[in-house]
């Protein structure tokens with residue numbers, strides 16, 4: 091669980107791109123949510139909107155995303171996308187949503203056009219505008235995610251350590267809400283985290299999809315024409331989870347772990363040092379899974395107990411029922427009674 095400076099706590103995020111531009115979901119997700127909140131309940135997540143840029147951006151087209159299938163099991167094991175951040179621009183988003191009371195919504199922004207100087211200038215103007223729009227239109231964003239690692243941009247170069255720090259400084263100078271920075275395995279992320287921590291610039295780090303060439307060095311991407319695209323989901327776990335572990339060791343900035351593919355993954359990434367998780371491409375593989383996982387987690391939370399040893403639990407949420415069984419003798423008499431009652 092991440093506790094932000096505004097006092098809000100977050101454990102489950104819907105990653106950028108998972109629930110549309112406003113966190114309510116793409117059309118098929120809205121339909122699912124209408125059918126039953128048990129299938130998809132957007133209110134269970136801190137929804138990160140799909141990334142916005144300072145002005146309209148066509149990207150590479152909406153069909154530049156496809157599943158990666160393991161043909162031995164006939165299962166989807168990930169996703170590759172080279173969408174290139176199509177969006178109508180930041181100003182249009184604010185115009186469209188100025189009357190919405192978006193709950194736990196995280197705006198995601200990037201500046202990717204032109205040379206380095208132009209990108210930075212665009213970024214500064216965008217930060218000043220966001221601050222003014224939020225104030226003037228009374229839009230209550232939960233946080234702002236700075237996407238400084240999109241693998242699908244035409245200049246193809248990710249910001250280096252100094253650039254990331256500069257971008258974060260510029261955001262921090264204008265924006266008063268918590269900042270999350272989104273990084274890539276292809277960046278010097280440990281050094282970035284150390285520098286950001288030193289200057290107290292961001293409150294959490296999230297993780298982007300992995301450039302195709304790192305996951306499949308010997309295979310041609312279906313989106314080779316667009317630089318190969320970014321790979322996410324189960325197939326990217328080795329890369330993204332290694333990053334979770336190293337980041338957690340490098341600084342104390344909370345890490346939001348990606349690539350959750352089944353329920354047990356949540357505990358696993360927490361053991362690696364993550365303090366929250368996001369659901370990204372799994373929303374596309376099985377849109378009902380994240381809701382089920384969070385409901386199950388919350389159910390277990392209701393039943394879980396803080397034993398005397400809970401503070402030593404690396405997962406940080408005390409003990410789940412399973413561990414409860416293992417650690418039974420440590421529990422108080424009171425808790426034992428509740429447990430026996432449930433077991434009956």
Ligand SMILES: Cc1cc2nc3c(=O)[nH]c(=O)nc-3n(C[C@H](O)[C@H](O)[C@H](O)COP(=O)(O)O)c2cc1C
Nearest residue numbers: 105106107141171297298299322323348349370371
């Ligand atoms: C189709 C698609 C679109 C995405 N769009 C964005 C985006 O606009 N901005 C962004 O920061 N990340 C975007 N991502 C990356 C995800 O937010 C997430 O960081 C990535 O998929 C890794 O998480 P996962 O392994 O849990 O899927 C997108 C991913 C996919 C598959």
